Amino acid sequence: MGRRVAIVGIGQTLHKKRHIDRNHTELINEAARKALQDAEITIEDVDAVLNGNMDLFEGHNLMDAMTVEGSGAYMKPGLKMNTGGTTGGTMVASGWYHVASGKYDVVLIIGSEKLEESGGNTTSAIITCADPLTLRPYHTGAVGALAIVAASYMNQYRCGEEPGAIVRVKAAGNALKNPYSHLKLTLTVDDVLDSAILIWPLRLLHMCPQSSGACAIVLASEEKAKKMTKKPVWITDFVTSHMEAWRATFAPDPIPSMQSQTDSAIKLFKRNGITNPMKQVDMFEMYDPAAWAEIAWLEDFLICEKGEAWKLAEKGVTALDGAFPVNPSGGVQSTNPIGATAMIRVAEAALQIRGDAGGHQVTKNVNSALASSFGGANWTNLFLLKKNLD
């Protein structure tokens, strides 16, 4: 299983549509500095620096080389990673490997994106990973795939359009309390239901934004972590699952499920003795690229029974003060700087465990949390974080 690894420092920039006052290197630097400051260390204490980013979104080939003075990676070992939407989760996993292996004690991981620099035309970049010879769809553009998720869910459970709007209103309310979130919208259910249709039944307000921002995390070995902080958050376990993109859709089930999400949940829960996740885990920061994804994917992740997830937000179960808060940060629905997005899920879950989330700290005591990554040609990372070592 390797050495035990803790999150000991967390930093984020404000996420917004455009950071016209800061270039990519400076944006990365801000998140890195905040994470080092949070860990109460300097760059000299860092053994390796890893960068995550979707190269095509800024047109920076080898962005880790271009931004080296900002990341602090100069003359240090490290990698650059791009696994699509899961990039930030892949980085947490890779950072874990670096420390758990015993090779390095303290690793700085930085996810970043300046989506505005490709003129917001990121879908063009994403589509380049479809097969150009056959146009075989990899579900690399999000709107169509998520519209299928929403339509199929509504069709199967006859729940109407309202649940998606209720989830979106919840996310908006949480984002208003999160100082780093991008979209700060005061929304009603009617606002969501009146917003423009992208692909029915997915509406503009269901969908995540394109954001500019960065997130950084400092990971440390058990020995170092215990010396560095009174509030380490332990990466207890995680699973990475790659779904076969050849299937071309989210699978031919009645509800097109993300099988990689279910697969990762089965493995993670089995290894950690989790039979009732809503009772045994305190909350979930899910990679929710649209409001309907939060609903359908709670079921994919086996958090609740099939056909039950659409009722949870209305009952308040997933609210900040609910029994099982989901996306207290406002989620991806509110903030989406792609190379950082999945790392923000882990960072936000860790802040909740530390009790340091501030205005969007959940009411219940958080000893454990799930965090997920979604993206690419249907990949999943699922993390289990805990306050205490098992």
Add this chain to the structure above:
Amino acid sequence: MSQETKPKAPLSIEGAIILPYRYAAGGVMSRFLIALRDSKKTLGIRCSRCNMVYVPPRETCLHCFGRMDEWVELEGSGTVESYTVVRYSLPVHPMAAPFAFALIKLDGADTSLTHLLGEIDLEKIKVGMKVEPVYSESRKASILDISYFRPAN
């Protein structure tokens, strides 16, 4: 495989993706470019810990990770540290060939600036030669507001 289905030549498929990028210069480079445009001045930034002057300026010192905010104004003249002569033209080139790219260490700087040499016999460029900037008449807050460097008198 039958004769009919055997391809005469391997095929390739044309891609159609064009991405126009637009980059934030950031606070530090904005100040540098505005000084060039408005006052024909070349600014560097100093790391007092490492005693290094960076041109073009950066926010963070490469060596000590310190934030830099000490601005220095340079004369603009410098020394050719290295060069290469380009003998073919491409649409992206800032000049018609033949022309020379050079690394120029400005007086008072510790880093080299990549730029162009002009008003010069390409066969007589020497490492170590002194050069001075020639500014563009229509400056647009671009590194090409310096049109090129020429031999200093």
